[in-house]
Amino acid sequence: MNRIQSVLEQDKKLLSIYFTAGFPNLNDTVSILKQLEAEGVDMIELGLPFSDPLADGPTIQESSTQALRNGMTTDKLFEQLKGVRKHVSVPLIVMGYFNPMMQYGVERFCQRCQEVGIDGLIVPDLPVDVYHEKYQALFQQYGLLNMFLITPQTPDERIRFIDEVSEGFIYMVSSAATTGAQSSFGDAQADYFKRIGAMNLNAKLLVGFGISNAETYNAATAHSKGAIIGSAFIKHLEAKGVNSVADFIKQIR
């Protein structure tokens, strides 16, 4: 069983943390991974930086720009991750835009992911229909799950299709928004979480976008399997330094 699927089977709410590889410094990636594991984080998403991250708000954009300036590349990420499975056992997901993967070669990319122990991918600009038609077999060949996003505007019929194609979790975007931290959720979001919860999907739901603290984490996980935090964690790293991971996680749960 894929590590992501095993964690999803566990009887608890999951905390997944996103950070941009190569930020704040080029070689911080593995140190941050180890600290997150030590703090009991259930899953980790590693962002492969891209020059034009359409789905991301300012915090992740800036961290990507900085990572690229630091010299981050696709090859460097795989080099950094060589041997990481000796220290890190939680599921690892690479989140990146499609163009860098295309240039690397989608198959070669998948192969390298498998070699270093990556369990899944999130490719925000690779639509579910294109994935299903062209790349699903390839991802499966290399033991990678692909996670899809849904939003409050995604029609039910499409959610059902995404559920059918999904082998890991569904990434439930908390509101119509690019990524970015919010301090609280409103009634509309609670209704949306309930509505999707009531659809009884096969895939487990993790809520992301706008989760920044214990309050939003608890609100998000009340109707889902877990929550994903990105921008707020990146802001914390920027403000408090790369060795301050524990402080952040303790604020959340």
Added chain:
Amino acid sequence: MNSYNVNEKGYYGDFGGAYIPEMLYPNVEELRQSYLEITAQADFKAEFDQLLKDYVGRPTPLYFASRLSEKYNTKIYLKREDLCHTGAHKINNTIGQILLAKRLGKNRIIAETGAGQHGVATATVCALMGIECIVYMGELDIKRQAPNVARMKMLGAEVRSAQSGSKTLKDATNEAIRDWINNPVDTHYIIGSVVGPHPYPDMVARFQAIISEECKTQLQEVEGRDYPDHVIACVGGGSNAAGIYYHYLDDPRVNIIAVEAAGKGIDSGESAATSALGKEGVIHGSKTLLMQTPDGQITEPYSISAGLDYPGVGPMHAHLYRSQRAEFVSIPDQEAMDWGLSLSQMEGIIPAIETAHAFALLDERKFEPNDVLLFNCSGRGDKDLETYIDYFKL
């Protein structure tokens, strides 16, 4: 018959499609499902045609350039899109999209702009319809294109500075897309070129297709045949080219020529010749040719003309290039600037620098005396006066 137009899945050969984040899916899907139906409705067509006639000033003339023709010993016609209201072909598309947006019940318009021409054309139609308008423009471009920023403001639009990445057109486009993600219900995004996710390339091409539709009638009148031997246009994203090629795409009698901006030279590292320098990839939701690093990071192009320095090219043009349906030529800054002056002094037409690139083809290629050449004179040079003044020390 081999068709060079879009297929039902939104692809031109290998290029096109809709590589968009799921957050954009409802917006783009709504458009995809409705654009053909709405634009085919009689009341839509009537309003579109009426505005093109009374407001834009269509049909634009097809002008036989006698002095140029004599000099180059061939027959040269100019499709005078520079005479459109706001100074370029861009408004054909913004009129079409604002009418579509109204029928979709949208009450807020966003757009991206590089040099400001599309921003002005969007602000203009929003003023015409009394709809809120927000234009994203790179911070650097705002500094470089002050007159167009002022025009947009006079027209009541809000100009928002794109501060991310390289602070130019591609970043303004990213910001507009992010705005659309954050405002999925009430907002329509008017893209200015034949780029972006399907159905945008096809929708914009259809609105611009009025250019070649008129050429067919006009050429029939003066030449006794409704097609040229060569049709020539400059290509950045490629909307003016798409418009003048449109009705000739599948006509093998017509040779299609696309002129890109070589900037300081193809190998100089400062160029916008996407067909020569680009590789297949995904930019702004479309699979196409784009300029990028070996690692897949999108690079910043360069051309003296702000309207041609886009790192990608519309998927239609990527397909015309790969299938060799069109010839692609690239022209450096200096030749384009010289042609800005030549066209002014030989025909009394001061062209946009983008447009001047197309005419520079005349020095690159030999044509027969009986050849009919159709150039898209896509925009006027008023917006470029400052660049011309600096360059020629006028």
